[in-house]
Amino acid sequence: MPILPIDTGRYGSTNMRRIFEEETRVQKLLDVEAALALAQAEVGNISVKDAKRIVAMASTRHVKISRIKEIEKQIKHDVAALVRALAEVCGPSGAYVHLGATSYDIVDTANALQLREAMDIIDEKLTCLMRILQAKTALYKNTLMMGRTHGQHALPTTLGFKFAVWVSEISRHIDRLRCCRGRVLVGKMSGAVGTQASFGEHAPRIQELVMKRLEIQPAEISTQIVQRDRHAELVCLLALLASSLENFATEIRELQRPEIGEVSESFGAEKQVGSSTMPHKRNPETCERICGLARIVRSLVFPAMENIVTWHERDLTQSSAERFIFPEVCILVDYLLDMMTSVIANLCVNEQQMLKNTQLTQGRAMSEAVMMALVQKGANRQEAHELLRKLTMESEAEQRQFREILLKNNFICTRLSEKEIDEALNPENYLGTAVKQAEAIASKKT
Secondary structure, eight states, rough: OSSSHHHTTTSSOOHHHTTHHHHHHHHHHHHHHHHHHHHHHHHHHHHTTHHHHHHHHHHHTTTTTTHHHHHHHHSSOHHHHHHHHHHTTGGGGGGGGGTTTOOHHHHHHHHHHHHHHHHHHHHHHHHHHHHHHHHHHHTTTTOEEEEEEEEEEEEEEEHHHHHHHHHHHHHHHHHHHHHHHHHHHEOOOOOOSSSSSGGGHHHHHHHHHHHHHTTEEEEESSSOOOOOOHHHHEEEEHHHHHHHHHHHHHHHHHHHHHTOEEEOOOOTTOOSSSSSTTOOOOOOOHHHHHHHHHHHHTTHHHHHHTOOOOOOOSSSSSHHHHHHHHHHHHHHHHHHHHHHHHHTTTTTTOHHHHHHHTTTTGGGHHHHHHHHHHHHTTTTTHHHHHHHHHHHHHHHHOOOHHHHHHHHHHHHHHSSOHHHHHHHHHHOOOTTTHHHHHHHHHTTTO
């Protein structure tokens, strides 16, 4: 009976979950054993006939998972159980299964095969999310909204500019993912402590042939295992990605609050339920789910980092942890990307509310623009800042329009005309290069 949400199918796409299913995992291990047999035949260590027999039987059609588990129950070793189950169905050729290899020659190489497929899916989905964000950047490049720092109104910006920042962040994750492939996706045939002694004089050629057939790179050097800094890098990278997605989701959750009301997740008005008791609720539940699962992804960084530490040439501390780490981090990140892509693609934007919110501070949020206008007229920047600070306090305390306060001040009126004050108070006039920056990011190639 399924226990974890991934097992029930709640999280992760079918394609990503399939990569880490038990049958797929066993098949990857058998693929490595088959590649090893062919390499041994090519260098003359075993006959071609025996190698072909091993290849023909290295399939879950012949090597049953039930039989592997039956053997493992007796001998308490999962890879040795797989080797014996494969040898059984190969007849006399079974004598040459796993020749020269240690368990983690097979496991680590199979890990690379699985992670390659997972990274391909994540790369594709990252690229899709980036393109959708770019489209939103272009669409909303001129959409005025208030920028906020410390949760307070700061200066005007545009929604397209906000999306452009997210595009750039996703672009960096794509670069990181592609850059680390060569370090993460490696296999090995190096024997019990990495010296390749069990493979004999053709050891380097055997490793080369196995990896060529499997289309991955051989590790430059290894012990009995591929060193775990490689996998830790990938897990850390995916945790970074999950954190970015949580950052985006948190922003959307904040902007969906009724007292802000600028953007919101789409909501199926016909049937979707927001609360079991409050009929009016429209919760940002997808973004909340993204935030919650991102925390699980980040938690996987700790065991991944701990796995770098190994007793001598190898111990067993990595194995049990990685049975959780690799599937969970890939499946959850895959799911997070699907959710965020859907949220962005279907995001509801209230441009009128954005414009309305720019006036909530009665013009005080434009104090920097007024200060810069004064400086251009020869005023001392520090003196102008202090004056405007006091005037904003007066406007807020008396709940009067900042424009009214400014027009009463002699220092300001002797330097700025009423028209110049109005121009400085217009948020559309103080966007700097926001639109141009958004346009540049919207057209950026992946």
